[in-house]
Amino acid sequence: MLFYGTELSSRLMLGTAQYPSPDILAGAVRAARAGVVTVSLRRESAGLRAGQAFWSMIRGLGVPVLPNTAGCHTVKEAVTTAQMAREIFDTDWIKLEVIGESDTLQPDMFALVEAARILTEDGFKVFPYMTEDLVGAERLLQAGCQVLMPWGAPIGSGRGLNNLFGLRALRAHFPDVPLVVDAGIGLPSHAAQAMELGYDAVLINTAVAKAGDPVAMAGAFRLAVEAGLAARSADPMEERDMAVPSTPVLGRAVLA
Numbered sequence: 001m002l003f004y005g006t007e008l009s010s011r012l013m014l015g016t017a018q019y020p021s022p023d024i025l026a027g028a029v030r031a032a033r034a035g036v037v038t039v040s041l042r043r044e045s046a047g048l049r050a051g052q053a054f055w056s057m058i059r060g061l062g063v064p065v066l067p068n069t070a071g072c073h074t075v076k077e078a079v080t081t082a083q084m085a086r087e088i089f090d091t092d093w094i095k096l097e098v099i100g101e102s103d104t105l106q107p108d109m110f111a112l113v114e115a116a117r118i119l120t121e122d123g124f125k126v127f128p129y130m131t132e133d134l135v136g137a138e139r140l141l142q143a144g145c146q147v148l149m150p151w152g153a154p155i156g157s158g159r160g161l162n163n164l165f166g167l168r169a170l171r172a173h174f175p176d177v178p179l180v181v182d183a184g185i186g187l188p189s190h191a192a193q194a195m196e197l198g199y200d201a202v203l204i205n206t207a208v209a210k211a212g213d214p215v216a217m218a219g220a221f222r223l224a225v226e227a228g229l230a231a232r233s234a235d236p237m238e239e240r241d242m243a244v245p246s247t248p249v250l251g252r253a254v255l256a
C-alpha cells in the first residue's frame, strides 16, 4: 500500500507524546518497528522537551516523520502549524487535526475540509484525522487528500473501534483509498481488528506511551498489526448466524 507514493516499512504508525523518557520512546519505536512516527509541534513546543533537541532526537530515530497539528482548533492555527512543521522537519507530509469539540476531541469536519484544501493547494500531502463520516470523506478526497484517517474512538480513550459499522462502510465505499485508524486504540486486539477490517494501517500513541512497559507494549502492537494484516490477506471466512457442524458425521453410534 502506498501513502502518497511511498511504501512504508510497516503498517504501524506511532505517536511520540507522553512517554516516561526519551530513551523509552526510542525503545518503543524500535520495538514497534514503526513505519512512521508522528510528532506534535504545538504540544512539544509548550512542554519541557521543547525545541531542537527533542526534534533532533525524533529525526535521529531513522523513521519517517509525520508532523501533526494536534491541539489546533481553527483553520488558521492548523495551516500555520503545518507550515512551521514543513520547515522544521523538511517534509510536505502533515497529519491534519482540527479539533471541534473539547470533551471528545472530535474533529471539526467543516474546518478540516477547508484546511485540507488550503494545504493541498500549497503542496502539502495531507493525512486528515476525521470521523467516519462518508460525506466528509468524499469532501476531503475532493479537497486533494489521498489518505483518510478516521478515528477508532476519542483520542486517549483506549476504547478501540467504537463504530464498526461506520468503519466498515468507509472501507467499502473507498476500496482504493489508503485508510488508517487513528486514535482510541487501547489494546493490540483493537489494532488487529482494524487490520482485519481491511484498514491499511493504524496510528497509536496513548496505549503504548501509558502502558506499564511501553517497549513491551510496542512489541505487542507490532505482532498484532502483522497478525491482522496476515489474516486479512488470508481471506477470512464469512460470519454466519446459524451453526454449521465443523466435524463430519459418518453415521450414528448404535447404543445396545
Ligand SMILES: CC(=O)[C@@H](O)[C@H](O)COP(=O)(O)O
Pocket: 015, 070, 097, 129, 154, 155, 156, 157, 158, 182, 183, 184, 185, 203, 204, 205, 206, 207
Ligand atoms: C488524532 C490524534 O491526536 C491521534 O493521532 C493521537 O495522537 C493518537 O491517539 P491515541 O493516543 O488515542 O492512540
